[in-house]
Each structure stands twice: as C-alpha cells, then as structure tokens.
Amino acid sequence: MTASSGSLPIRIEQDVVLARQAARQICVACKLRLIDQTKLVTAASELARNAVIYGGGGTMDWDVVEKGLRKGVRLVFADNGPGIPDVAQALTDGWSSGSGMGLGLSGSRRLVDEFELESAPGQGTRITITKWS
Amino acid sequence: MAALQQRTIDLIRSHQEPLLAAWVGSLTDAGRAQDGRLSARELDTQVREFWRLFLGTLSATDVSSLARAEWQDIRRFLEELSRERVLKGFNSSETASFIFSLKRPLFEVVQQGYANDPALLGDQLWAISELIDQLGLHTVTAFQKTREDVIQRQQEEMLELSTPVVKLWEGVLALPMIGTLDSQRTQVVMESLLQRIVDTGSEIAIIDITGVPTVDTLVAQHLLKTVTAIRLMGADAIISGVRPQIAQTIVHLGLDLNGIVTKANLADALALALKRTGQTVTRTAR
Amino acid sequence: MERIPILQMGDLLLVTIQVDMHDQLALTLQDDLTEKIRSTSARGVLIDISALDIVDSFIGRMIATISSLARIMDATTVVVGMQPAVAITLVELGLTLSGVRTALNVERGMKLLQRTDEDEASS
Numbered sequence: 001m002t003a004s005s006g007s008l009p010i011r012i013e014q015d016v017v018l019a020r021q022a023a024r025q026i027c028v029a030c031k032l033r034l035i036d037q038t039k040l041v042t043a044a045s046e047l048a049r050n051a052v053i054y055g056g057g058g059t060m061d062w063d064v065v066e067k068g069l070r071k072g073v074r075l076v077f078a079d080n081g082p083g084i085p086d087v088a089q090a091l092t093d094g095w096s097s098g099s100g101m102g103l104g105l106s107g108s109r110r111l112v113d114e115f116e117l118e119s120a121p122g123q124g125t126r127i128t129i130t131k132w133s
Numbered sequence: 134m135a136a137l138q139q140r141t142i143d144l145i146r147s148h149q150e151p152l153l154a155a156w157v158g159s160l161t162d163a164g165r166a167q168d169g170r171l172s173a174r175e176l177d178t179q180v181r182e183f184w185r186l187f188l189g190t191l192s193a194t195d196v197s198s199l200a201r202a203e204w205q206d207i208r209r210f211l212e213e214l215s216r217e218r219v220l221k222g223f224n225s226s227e228t229a230s231f232i233f234s235l236k237r238p239l240f241e242v243v244q245q246g247y248a249n250d251p252a253l254l255g256d257q258l259w260a261i262s263e264l265i266d267q268l269g270l271h272t273v274t275a276f277q278k279t280r281e282d283v284i285q286r287q288q289e290e291m292l293e294l295s296t297p298v299v300k301l302w303e304g305v306l307a308l309p310m311i312g313t314l315d316s317q318r319t320q321v322v323m324e325s326l327l328q329r330i331v332d333t334g335s336e337i338a339i340i341d342i343t344g345v346p347t348v349d350t351l352v353a354q355h356l357l358k359t360v361t362a363i364r365l366m367g368a369d370a371i372i373s374g375v376r377p378q379i380a381q382t383i384v385h386l387g388l389d390l391n392g393i394v395t396k397a398n399l400a401d402a403l404a405l406a407l408k409r410t411g412q413t414v415t416r417t418a419r
Numbered sequence: 420m421e422r423i424p425i426l427q428m429g430d431l432l433l434v435t436i437q438v439d440m441h442d443q444l445a446l447t448l449q450d451d452l453t454e455k456i457r458s459t460s461a462r463g464v465l466i467d468i469s470a471l472d473i474v475d476s477f478i479g480r481m482i483a484t485i486s487s488l489a490r491i492m493d494a495t496t497v498v499v500g501m502q503p504a505v506a507i508t509l510v511e512l513g514l515t516l517s518g519v520r521t522a523l524n525v526e527r528g529m530k531l532l533q534r535t536d537e538d539e540a541s542s
Binding site for chain 2: 509510523
C-alpha cells in the first residue's frame with residue numbers, strides 16, 4: 001500500500017518499471033479515471049526514462065494534492081544531470097530530431113493537467129506533473 | 134480574534150459525556166437518526182470519531198481559520214461525512230445540523246463554567262460560536278461540492294445512455310451524436326465508443342453528427358483524435374452527417390482530416406461500411 | 420535472463436506480451452523476433468498487446484522498429500488487442516505508429532495477414 005507521499009530512486013532502467021508501478025498505485029488510491037491513470041503513468045514512464053538516460057539517474061517523488069475538494073496526483077522527477085540547454089526547443093516535438101527525449105518530454109506535457117520544467121545547463125532538471133481527478 | 138482559553142478546553146473535556154449525550158440527544162430528537170437512512174449506531178460512531186478529532190485538535194490557538202494545518206483531519210472527516218450524507222439522500226441543512234447542534238451543549242458547559250466571569254464568558258461563547266460556524270460552513274460547502282459531483286456523474290451516465298452506441302449491422306457500430314457538445318462530454322462519449330468497439334469486435338464505427346448544430350475547434354479536434362485512436366486499435370471510422378457549415382468550419386480551422394472519410398448522411402455511410410466489410414444487401418424479387 | 424516467448428504456428432510467429440517490460444527486455448524481444456523471422460522464414464508476425472495497459476514511446480518505437488525490420492525480411496507485422504485507453508494516450512503522445520498494421524484481436528489479425536498474403540500473391 002503506497003503512502004500518500006513518497007520517493008523512489010531512478011538509477012537504472014529497471015527503476016522505470018518501478019516508477020510506473022508506484023505511479024499506478026497512487027493513481028488508483030486517488031481514484032483517477034482509467035484513462036487519466038493511463039495518461040499519467042505513461043507520462044511518468046517517459047520522464048523516468050529521461051532521468052535515467054539523459055539525467056544520469058534521479059528520483060521520482062509523489063504526492064497527493066488537493067484543490068478544494070478535488071484530489072490530484074503530483075509527481076516530481078529530479079536529476080542532477082547536464083540540464084537542458086534549450087528548453088523551448090526540447091518542448092517542441094523532437095520526434096524527428098532523433099534525440100529521443102523530445103517526444104517523451106513534449107508528449108508528457110500533453111498527457112497531464114499541469115507541467116512545470118526547471119532546467120539549465122549544469123543545474124540538472126526538475127519536472128513536476130499533476131493530474132487531477 | 135477570539136481564542137479558546139485552556140480553561141474552556143478543560144471544561145469541555147471534563148464534561149464530555151453529558152455534552153455528547155446532549156448532542157446526540159438533540160440530533161435524535163429532530164429525528165435525524167431515526168429515519169432509517171442512518172442507524173443509531175452509525176451516528177454514534179460518527180459522533181465519537183468527530184469528538185475524538187475535535188478534542189485532539191483543540192488547543193489555545195487562534196480558531197479564526199479552519200484552513201490551518203491542525204484542522205486538516207477534521208476537515209477531511211467532515212468532507213467524508215458530507216459525502217456519505219449526500220449519497221444517502223440527506224439535504225444540506227440536515228447534514229450541517231450534525232455540527233450546529235453541538236453549539237448549544239457547548240454553550241451550556243461554558244456558561245456553567247464561567248458563571249462567575251461574565252466578561253470572559255462572552256468572549257469564550259463567541260470563540261466557540263465562531264468555531265462551530267466555520268465547521269458547519271465547511272460541512273455545507275463539502276456537501277454542495279459532493280452533490281455537484283454526483284449530479285455531474287449522473288449527467289455523464291445519462292449522456293452515455295442518451296447517446297447510445299448502436300449496432301447497425303454485423304461489424305458496424307453507429308454513434309448518433311445529438312445537441313451541442315462540449316469537450317468534456319465528447320470525451321466521455323468517445324471513450325465509451327472505443328470500449329464498445331473492442332467489446333463487440335466491430336470493424337467500423339460510424340459517428341453521425343447530423344444532430345450537432347455547430348462543431349468548434351475543441352470538439353473537432355476531439356473527433357479527429359477519436360478516429361485516430363479507433364484506427365490505431367485496428368478498426369476504422371466514418372463521420373456522417375457532415376453539413377456544409379461544418380465542412381466549412383473544418384476547412385477554416387485548417388484541420389487535416391488525414392484520410393478520414395466523411396459522408397453527408399448515415400445511409401451513405403452505412404453503404405460504404407457494408408462494402409468495406411465485404412457484406413452486401415440484395416433485393417429479392419417479390 | 421527472462422525472455423518473452425515467441426510461438427511459431429506454420430509460417431506465422433505469435434508473441435503475447437503479458438509483462439510490464441523494462442527497456443532491455445523489449446530490446447531483447449526485438450532481437451529474438453527478428454532472428455526468429457530469419458531462421459523460420461516467417462511470413463507474418465502477430466504481436467498481441469491486449470494485456471498491456473501502458474504503451475509508452477519506447478515500446479511504441481520498438482513496435483514500429485519490429486514492423487520495419489520484419490518488412491525488410493518480407494514478413495508482415497500486425498499488432499492486435501490495443502486497449503482503448505492506450506490508443507487514446509498514444510494519440511495524445513503524438514505517436515502515430517504509421518506503417519504498423521493493427522487489428523482488434525488475434526482472429527482478425529490472422530485474417531489480415533492472410534489477405535495481405537493473397538494480395539501479394541496476386542500482384
């Protein structure tokens with residue numbers, strides 16, 4: 001039973017699977033609709049993988065948030081990697097650029113209700129996503 | 134700002150049994166427990182649980198705001214209580230009376246305890262009044278929110294019922310959409326269409342928008358996304374009932390139909406669907 | 420090392436993915452499948468994803484890659500059983516999986532493969 005907040009290290013690719021499972025559990029606990037669960041867990045998968053591949057490993061923190069009487073799931077992916085040099089460009093669909101990160105990043109943004117990205121060269125990356133029930 | 138004195142809190146604590154009895158008494162008197170929706174035992178459990186949380190939170194703090202973190206457990210409790218009452222068919226004042234009927238017993242305890250101290254009495258009565266009012270208001274707000282949610286869910290369910298997915302033919306489903314659509318409702322309906330396609334193994338879904346007067350950008354995008362999803366799953370979709378105005382909107386919005394076939398009416402769409410699924414209808418000599 | 424089993428039925432290969440795959444497992448599947456297509460001269464590949472409730476861009480790319488590689492080896496790939504929530508999410512993600520054929524279930528997938536075979540034979 002997942003507590004309503006917690007943290008998970010994401011160092012190797014097997015951790016991406018764990019991240020998906022943790023995200024799923026917290027979504028179920030918050031009673032998100034199936035389609036919303038699918039979207040959030042998929043976004044979590046993308047961002048967790050990015051943290052492993054581009055961020056040199058990081059963490060996923062999760063939290064149940066409230067807005068009045070609405071519940072939501074908030075996930076934060078943080079790493080101390082090289083950071084994203086051009087955030088605006090990274091957020092446009094990078095499918096054809098071959099970098100691989102682009103689609104995961106911009107795609108994730110479309111899957112969630114709130115998306116915040118903090119990143120700069122040499123300062124790591126921190127992405128916060130929220131999905132409301 | 135009124136603050137509850139420690140002395141008041143101690144008074145409340147030391148008089149809790151009679152206080153609780155009086156509270157439950159007034160709740161039952163008004164028939165609020167005897168109507169079958171809530172058993173005496175359930176009410177008793179809720180009363181005790183609330184009381185446990187209430188006493189646990191009371192301290193000589195400023196009670197002017199329930200938004201403070203110390204009150205979170207009680208807020209949650211009241212939200213749960215309201216939710217349960219909504220589902221059981223209580224109205225908002227019946228639900229709020231759970232809290233408001235606590236005022237009088239509390240007042241009586243405080244009045245006795247401060248009988249020799251009128252100035253402080255007035256102040257503490259006010260503090261209690263403020264606190265109970267806030268708790269009561271929170272209960273009412275939570276009640277209304279839950280009721281709105283319930284109504285919305287019922288609307289969604291009615292929408293699914295009133296926008297039935299129809300099996301037109303072997304392997305052909307039709308979804309006649311009626312009235313103005315908003316983004317949220319369109320999503321709900323479309324998701325159920327996708328599920329029906331999977332459940333029935335239908336190859337073609339005809340989405341008929343004859344009964345839709347206007348299609349705005351969001352709805353149009355949603356329609357397109359749905360058709361794309363249908364194709365991804367391995368089925369296909371035809372949009373029928375596309376009137377000239379809607380066609381214009383689509384072109385005007387620069388939406389790429391991506392090879393999605395549109396037909397002016399349901400009959401044409403069905404004919405195409407039959408052809409695609411390799412079925413024919415023959416006329417026999419009569 | 421765990422591997423996803425590949426079933427051979429005549430000149431058809433059937434893969435049923437039932438676990439939450441980590442990336443390496445997916446890549447191993449890709450390698451195993453292409454090797455098996457080669458060694459059995461399979462004409463068709465059926466990938467059943469009806470048990471997958473998450474398909475992200477990595478798995479999506481794996482599927483597209485398998486499809487392309489299979490085509491080079493003269494085999495057709497059909498992905499079957501995609502769940503509605505997965506389909507909606509893929510559309511939102513922007514993953515079109517163009518070039519990948521899909522069918523609602525294994526039965527239809529096999530019919531599709533058969534039709535493709537016939538089309539190619541007559542051309």
